[in-house]
Every structure is written in structure tokens, then in C-alpha cells.
Amino acid sequence: MNKGRVTVVDIAHAAGVSKSTVSLVLQGSPLVNEATRAKVNAVIRDLGYVYNRAAANLRQTASSKIVGIVVNDLTNSFFAELAVGVDMVVQSAGYVQFLANTAESVTRQGEVIASMREHGISGLVISPARGTEAADLKPLVASGIPVVVVVRNIAGAKVSSLISDNRAGARAAVEHLAGLGHRRIAFLGGFPDTAVFDERRVGYREGLAAAGLEVANDLIAGSAPSRAGGVDAVQRALLLADRPTAALCFNDAVAFGVCDGLRSRRMEPGVDFGVVGFDDVIEAKTAVPALTTISVDPQGMGQRAAQLLMKQINAGKPEPEALTGAVRLVVRQSCGAGAKRQEWRSAV
Amino acid sequence: MNKGRVTVVDIAHAAGVSKSTVSLVLQGSPLVNEATRAKVNAVIRDLGYVYNRAAANLRQTASSKIVGIVVNDLTNSFFAELAVGVDMVVQSAGYVQFLANTAESVTRQGEVIASMREHGISGLVISPARGTEAADLKPLVASGIPVVVVVRNIAGAKVSSLISDNRAGARAAVEHLAGLGHRRIAFLGGFPDTAVFDERRVGYREGLAAAGLEVANDLIAGSAPSRAGGVDAVQRALLLADRPTAALCFNDAVAFGVCDGLRSRRMEPGVDFGVVGFDDVIEAKTAVPALTTISVDPQGMGQRAAQLLMKQINAGKPEPEALTGAVRLVVRQSCGAGAKRQEWRSAV
DNA sequence: TGACAAATTTGGATCGATCCAATTAAGTCA
DNA sequence: TGACTTAATTGGATCGATCCAAATTTGTCA
Structure with a gap:
């Protein structure tokens, strides 16, 4: 036997x-x-x-039919959906995926990438942990394995990337709020030392400038990019002498937190204060009030990233490409667009 | 070269x-x-x-250091956290995980399990898709690969399982609501043809009986186990002649939907209506009002499942074990426990 | 029927790391 | 120094599937 x-x-x-x-x-x-x-x-x-695939893959001519996907925070539903998108494409191409969660730890990220290499992945989709540098991906790229970076870019890395158009999205959101009559528009939540934060802040400023509004730094309040962070950020913003009447939030989680924070001060989002999120997670549509947000479609993004990866795996020699994902403003209730026209003044 | x-x-x-x-x-x-x-x-x-791990694993004495994890819906944050819990244990044991999402498709589930087998997984954690039968896991178990079923049980399968104590949890929730003075308590959301729904419904009935309340079938309203489903279910419940004044919801997503549905009818959860969820997802704590719910700790559950799997992998011969995960009632605001005592009557 | 082409089938070498029995080097002691 | 134990190293066979060149069978036509 x-x-x-x-x-x-x-x-x-x-x-x-x-x-x-x-x-x-x-x-x-x-x-x-x-x-x-x-x-x-x-x-x-x-x-x-x-x-026995392992045995077959031993011949150097064969490829492993395994791809890796590394995400920085799977408990965030944005990334969970991203992973689902990747999984869909990968599965239908007859591949399986190694999935690892780094919980924003660069050390752990290094370990899982090394482990995946040992298992012979033929490609990698990665949403890098905060603080990831080009050097962290160097050995992988050097060995000719295609890598697609999503969501967060890594400066100087010779890999493909798929980043959503954060600048244009933020700008559109601010212009929309300005169009509704808001003059004091805050930018709430997110860690200021990240590339994504930077891009969205640039878009925020462009939007203000385009609407002929003044850019005041006190209207920018960073925080953890979470629901709790949103509560915190809006509370700080409401302490200002000259209060904002609306806010673009770093992401949807922050936006929900902002709504919570408003309610705890007896203000109703979409009525007393305009709120716009970013990402369009599934709950955005069904929340009350429904969240006006910038739709990024994480699942679609995962699919595109996986397709790009597959293309490069099949091409043999990976030719780095930089794609930007289109975003669009989805107007729902939380921005107050449906409410009757009024002058937005700081309530006392 | x-x-x-x-x-x-x-x-x-x-x-x-x-x-x-x-x-x-x-x-x-x-x-x-x-x-x-x-x-x-x-x-x-x-x-x-x-x-090159694949080469090393070729010797029949070696084991692959790969485990599979199959979930039915990764976009549901309960399962995403479960996967994170598994990942934590698996990573620190020096293993990597194949993760696949089945989106409740038994067909796809069969495909991914077959694919994982070909890649030589040494164990599998699975939250089965609806309609999974013991036969679907048969070949895997027959080949001596340890399998741990989580969340949903599979009747007749000779595998280990880790199921949370749905009955006790539901019962505790109902008794709590009854203790607050509620007489008409609904059970909202969830697909009635699932084992989990069944267990929670049994607990719901036990709770009513223990409190000396009548069990009325019209107070049970199934729906999709999602936020949208919750909105739908509560709206149907509020159309009843003899309205409920509180509800145990199938899960937290449904509970959030129920809150949304209440608000859209100008009722405030925790004030005009008692709401209790199930699962205790991360948002439950920070939501407004904070959700009273049955805490299941999906991440901890993932960890326990993974530990059980590791134990069986190391033991050589898998000895099926059936564990139940403890649950506990977490009282927050949405049930109205903090509000001043009052008679709960159907508001007109 | 024999010569030749086309259709099928096959033994042996190969991939990269491990394991075993066997060999070699180093160390100990009378 | 020789006999012996212990430490360190090594060649070859092995895992399971693939690939290649070579062998075998079948088919075609003069």
C-alpha cells in the first residue's frame, strides 16, 4: 500500500x-x-x-497555477470585497489563491511573501501594508514574478499598479458640496502619512479652489480610518469657532462614524450637515440616510487587478503598467442634495 | 543557466x-x-x-504546510473576520492558507475543494455553502485529511465541527427583552431553510416560553440575512395588527437594517422599539445606537477552528470532535435597557 | 506483399529536495 | 601507533508527473 x-x-x-x-x-x-x-x-x-500538481510543477517548464494575494486589513470590507473580486477571476482561470492578511505589519508581510515564494506562486496581487518600500518587493520582482500593486502605490517599485483616481474623486465630491451651497467644507479622517490620504487631500483642495472657496488647514482633521475615527474627527471639527457645514470623509467607515458623531450631538446627517464618503462599500446604499459617496467598486477593482496579473503571467515577461481606476460620485441622501435649497450656515 | x-x-x-x-x-x-x-x-x-517546498513535499513522508479555508460569503464581515482568525493561527504555525469564496454555490465549492486537494492541502476549515451535504466532503475525509466545519453543521458528515451555541444565545436575548417588559417580541430575518436559523428559532421559542409569553408564528419574519433584508422584515412586521415592540434579529446585518427601517418610519431604535442582533461584528459597538447583540467573536472562532485543525494534522489520525462556541449577551443601547422603565405598548 | 507514411505507445531521463546506508575524518585511549 | 568510538559528510535512490526520442502498431498505395 x-x-x-x-x-x-x-x-x-x-x-x-x-x-x-x-x-x-x-x-x-x-x-x-x-x-x-x-x-x-x-x-x-x-x-x-x-x-498531484506539486509533482507536475517540478518540471521547470510548468507553472504553478497559484497566485498570492496579500491585503493589509481583511476585516475592512473594502479589502474583503477586493479579495472576492480577485478570487472570482483567479478561480475561473483555474488558479487558486494564497490569501494572507498582514494587519498593516510590514514584518508579517515580508514573511508571507517569502512563504508564498517558497510555494512557487506565479504572480502576486498586493495591497501593501503602511510603510512598505520598493525594496520589500525587490527579490520577488527580480525573479521575474509579476506583481500588481493595488489601492496604495509604492514609490519606485518596478511593478504594475491599479490605483483608483483619488484626486478626481475627492475633487468631484467637494465641487458637489459647493454646488449645494456649502462654504465651509471639512476633510475628515484618515492617516495623514499615507499616499492615499495625500491624493485625496490634493483633490479636496482642487475642488475648493475650483469653487472659489478658501482653503483653511483647520478644516482638515485626520484620524484612524475607521468608524470610531470618524466620530472623533467630526467632534473635533465641531469645536471650531467657524464650524464646517459639510465634510468629505476619508472613506465610508469614517463617514458612518461622522454620522454617528453628528447624531450624538442631535444633528441629522443630510439635514443639518452634509456628509460625503469615499469607496461606496455595500452598506452605503442601505444605510439611513443612504450615503453619498465616491464609488470605487472594490470587487471590480479586484477583478481588474487579477485580469492584469493573469495577462502578465501568460505574457511570460511582465511589462509594468500603471492603471487608474475610474471613480464616480454617487449622490444619495447624506449630502442633503434632496433637501430643499437653503443657506448653509453654522448652526449655533 | x-x-x-x-x-x-x-x-x-x-x-x-x-x-x-x-x-x-x-x-x-x-x-x-x-x-x-x-x-x-x-x-x-x-x-x-x-x-522549493513543492519539491520537498514530493517525498511521501513530508506534509505540505498548506491548509485550505473555504467560506460561503467573504463579503459578509463575519466570515472575513473568521478568515482572519484562521489566518493568524495558520501563519504562526508556519502554514499558508488557500482561501476560496464560494458565494453559496455548492458547485463552485466542489471545484475549489477538488483543486485544493490536487495542491495537497493537509487540512481544511470550511463554512459550507447552503445545501452542502455530507457526500460533498466524503472523498476528502476518506483520504484522511482533517476537516473542521464551522458556523454551519453538516448532518451525517464524519468531521469535526465548531458551531456557536445558537440556541442558548437566542434564548438569552429573548429573556433579556422580556425582562425589559416586552410582551410582543419578533424574530426577524434569515433564511428559514438553514440549520442556523432553525437553532436560533428554537432558542427564541424557548426564551418566550421561559418568560411565559405566547409564541405567535406571525412574529417570525424571514428575509435575506443582510441589511436590506432587515429593512424588509421589520417593515412587514410593523404592518401587523398587533405590532411587536421589540425584535431578536437573525444577525447584526439584519439588525442594522431593522434600525434603518425603524428610522424611515420615524421610530428610534432603543427608544420606540427594542433591537437585539446576533454575532457582534465590529461595527456593533460603534454604531449609533450601539447594538445589543449576542457576541460570537468570529475571529476567536476562526482561531479555535484553526487550532483544532492543527491539532488534528499533528495527531496524524483525525478524531472527529464536536465543539460548541460559547456566546454571551452584550447589552448596549439598541435594546432600550438604559431607557427609563416603561410599559411597552404598540405605538399607534 | 513490400515500402512507406501516419497514428499510437513507451522506456528512461528529468525536475529539486530528502533520506538511507555507507564512507571518510576527527577524536580517544591503551 | 593501532584499534576503536564518535562526528561529519556523501552518493545514489526516491517521490509523481512530464517530456523526448525511439519503438511499435496501423493504414495506404504502388
Whole structure:
């Protein structure tokens, strides 16, 4: 008994052919006679044979049919959806994915990438942890494995990237709020030392400038990019002498927190204060009030990233491409667009 | 050039030793002399050698250091956190995880399990898709691979399971609401054809009985187990002649939807209507009002499931165990416990 | 029927790391 | 120094599937 494991040799023996023939059947070669093919397939089914990919991949000509996906925070539904998008494409291409969560730890990220390399991934989609540098991906890229960076860019890394158009999105949001009559528009939440924060802040400023509004630094209040952070940020903003009447939030989680914070001060989002989020997570649509936000479609983004990766894997030699994901403003209730026109003044 | 790939033989040649010695160094054997070990390690670093796990696993004595995790809906943050919990344990045990999302498709689930088998996983944690039968896992268990089923049980499958104590949780929630003075308590949301729904409904009935309340079937309103489903379910419940004044919801997502639905009818959750969720997802704590719910701790559950799996992998022969996860009632605002005592009557 | 082409089948070498038995080097002691 | 133990190293076989060149069978036509 070979530990219960059935191999090509066992199949060959039982079917009365050579292992080479069995191998040809396995890969659906047209060289093999229909009658033998049928017989071999029957034996395969009878013996409960399981193909051993690891053994096949040993030949250097073969590729592993495994891709890695590394995300910085899977508990954030944005990234969970991103992973689902990748999974969909990867699965239908006959690949499987190694998924690892780094929880924003560059150390752990290094470990999982090393482990994935040892397991022979043929490509990697990564949403890097905060503080990731080009050097962290260097060995991977050097060995010719295609890498697609999503969501957060890494300066100087010679890899493909798929980043959503944060600047244009933020700008559109601010212009929309200005169009509704708001004069004091805050930018709430997010860690100021990240590239994404930077891009959105630039867009925020552009939007203000385009609307002929003054840019005041006290209207920018960073925080953790979470619901709790949003509560915190809006509370600080409301302490200002000259209060904002609306806010663009770093992301949807922050925006929900801002709504919570407003309510705890007896202000109703979309009525007493305009709120715009960023990302358009699934809950944005069904929340009350429904969240006006910049739609990024994380699942679609995951799909595009995976498609790009697949293209590069098949191409053999990866040619870095930098794509930007289109974003669009989705107007719902939280910005107050439906409410009757009024002058937005700081309530006392 | 071997396609740039560095192997043990290359290392051996460069270090002036045999491949056997290199292999011993790789596995940290005490048999090798310190001086040679140092030299070999230096060469390994210099040449940028990457260990090839697939090749090593080819020997039948070795195990793959890969586990699979299959979830039915990764976009649901409950399962995303479960996956994170599994990932934590698995990573620190030096394993990597194949993660696949089935989106409740039994067909896809079958495909991914087959694919994982071909890649030689040494264990599987699975939250099965709706409609999964014992037969779907049969070949896997037959080949001696440990399987841990989480969240949803599969009748008749000879595998280990880790299911949270749905009955006790639901019962505690209902007794709590009854203790607050509620007489008409609804059970909202969830698909009625699932085991989890069944268990929670049993607990709901037990709770009503224990409080001496009548069990009325019209107070049970199923729906999709999502935020949108919650909105829908509460709206139907409020159309009843004899309206409920509180509800136990199938899960937290439904509970949030119920809050949304109440607000859209100008009722405030925790004031005009008592709401209790199930699962205790991260947002439950920070939502406004904070959600009273049954805490299941999905991340901890993932960890326990992974630990159980690891134990079985190391044990060699998997001995099926059925564990139930403890749950506890977390009282926050949405149930109205903080509000001043009053008679709960159906508001007109 | 023999010569030749086309269709099938096959043994052996190969991928990269591990394991075993066997060999060599170093150390100990009478 | 020789006999012996202990430490360190090594060649070859092995895992399971693939690939190649070579062998075998079948088919075609003069």
C-alpha cells in the first residue's frame, strides 16, 4: 500500500498501458486513441485518483497555477470585497489563491511573501501594508514574478499598479458640496502619512479652489480610518469657532462614524450637515440616510487587478503598467442634495 | 543557466560540499559542523536561494504546510473576520492558507475543494455553502485529511465541527427583552431553510416560553440575512395588527437594517422599539445606537477552528470532535435597557 | 506483399529536495 | 601507533508527473 495514494503508475498498471499514455490522457492530448482514453479515464475514476500538481510543477517548464494575494486589513470590507473580486477571476482561470492578511505589519508581510515564494506562486496581487518600500518587493520582482500593486502605490517599485483616481474623486465630491451651497467644507479622517490620504487631500483642495472657496488647514482633521475615527474627527471639527457645514470623509467607515458623531450631538446627517464618503462599500446604499459617496467598486477593482496579473503571467515577461481606476460620485441622501435649497450656515 | 533558479546542487557546488550537506543545513540538523553550516548559509544568502517546498513535499513522508479555508460569503464581515482568525493561527504555525469564496454555490465549492486537494492541502476549515451535504466532503475525509466545519453543521458528515451555541444565545436575548417588559417580541430575518436559523428559532421559542409569553408564528419574519433584508422584515412586521415592540434579529446585518427601517418610519431604535442582533461584528459597538447583540467573536472562532485543525494534522489520525462556541449577551443601547422603565405598548 | 507514411505507445531521463546506508575524518585511549 | 568510538559528510535512490526520442502498431498505395 502506497499510503493509499494512487499515482499514474498505478493507473497505468490497472489499465494495461504505460504511465506515459496516462500522462497524455491527463493533459487531454489528441495523440491518444479514443478507446484507450476511455479505458484510462474509467480506471482513473474507479481508483479515485487525485492529480498531484506539486509533482507536475517540478518540471521547470510548468507553472504553478497559484497566485498570492496579500491585503493589509481583511476585516475592512473594502479589502474583503477586493479579495472576492480577485478570487472570482483567479478561480475561473483555474488558479487558486494564497490569501494572507498582514494587519498593516510590514514584518508579517515580508514573511508571507517569502512563504508564498517558497510555494512557487506565479504572480502576486498586493495591497501593501503602511510603510512598505520598493525594496520589500525587490527579490520577488527580480525573479521575474509579476506583481500588481493595488489601492496604495509604492514609490519606485518596478511593478504594475491599479490605483483608483483619488484626486478626481475627492475633487468631484467637494465641487458637489459647493454646488449645494456649502462654504465651509471639512476633510475628515484618515492617516495623514499615507499616499492615499495625500491624493485625496490634493483633490479636496482642487475642488475648493475650483469653487472659489478658501482653503483653511483647520478644516482638515485626520484620524484612524475607521468608524470610531470618524466620530472623533467630526467632534473635533465641531469645536471650531467657524464650524464646517459639510465634510468629505476619508472613506465610508469614517463617514458612518461622522454620522454617528453628528447624531450624538442631535444633528441629522443630510439635514443639518452634509456628509460625503469615499469607496461606496455595500452598506452605503442601505444605510439611513443612504450615503453619498465616491464609488470605487472594490470587487471590480479586484477583478481588474487579477485580469492584469493573469495577462502578465501568460505574457511570460511582465511589462509594468500603471492603471487608474475610474471613480464616480454617487449622490444619495447624506449630502442633503434632496433637501430643499437653503443657506448653509453654522448652526449655533 | 537554469532559468535563473538556484537549487541545492548549485549551493553545494559553490560551497564545495555535497547536496546532502546543504539539505541538512536547510533543516537545521545538529549533525553538521558549525563551520560548514556558516559557509553554506553564506552561499545561500549570496546566491539568493529560494527553498522549493513543492519539491520537498514530493517525498511521501513530508506534509505540505498548506491548509485550505473555504467560506460561503467573504463579503459578509463575519466570515472575513473568521478568515482572519484562521489566518493568524495558520501563519504562526508556519502554514499558508488557500482561501476560496464560494458565494453559496455548492458547485463552485466542489471545484475549489477538488483543486485544493490536487495542491495537497493537509487540512481544511470550511463554512459550507447552503445545501452542502455530507457526500460533498466524503472523498476528502476518506483520504484522511482533517476537516473542521464551522458556523454551519453538516448532518451525517464524519468531521469535526465548531458551531456557536445558537440556541442558548437566542434564548438569552429573548429573556433579556422580556425582562425589559416586552410582551410582543419578533424574530426577524434569515433564511428559514438553514440549520442556523432553525437553532436560533428554537432558542427564541424557548426564551418566550421561559418568560411565559405566547409564541405567535406571525412574529417570525424571514428575509435575506443582510441589511436590506432587515429593512424588509421589520417593515412587514410593523404592518401587523398587533405590532411587536421589540425584535431578536437573525444577525447584526439584519439588525442594522431593522434600525434603518425603524428610522424611515420615524421610530428610534432603543427608544420606540427594542433591537437585539446576533454575532457582534465590529461595527456593533460603534454604531449609533450601539447594538445589543449576542457576541460570537468570529475571529476567536476562526482561531479555535484553526487550532483544532492543527491539532488534528499533528495527531496524524483525525478524531472527529464536536465543539460548541460559547456566546454571551452584550447589552448596549439598541435594546432600550438604559431607557427609563416603561410599559411597552404598540405605538399607534 | 513490400515500402512507406501516419497514428499510437513507451522506456528512461528529468525536475529539486530528502533520506538511507555507507564512507571518510576527527577524536580517544591503551 | 593501532584499534576503536564518535562526528561529519556523501552518493545514489526516491517521490509523481512530464517530456523526448525511439519503438511499435496501423493504414495506404504502388
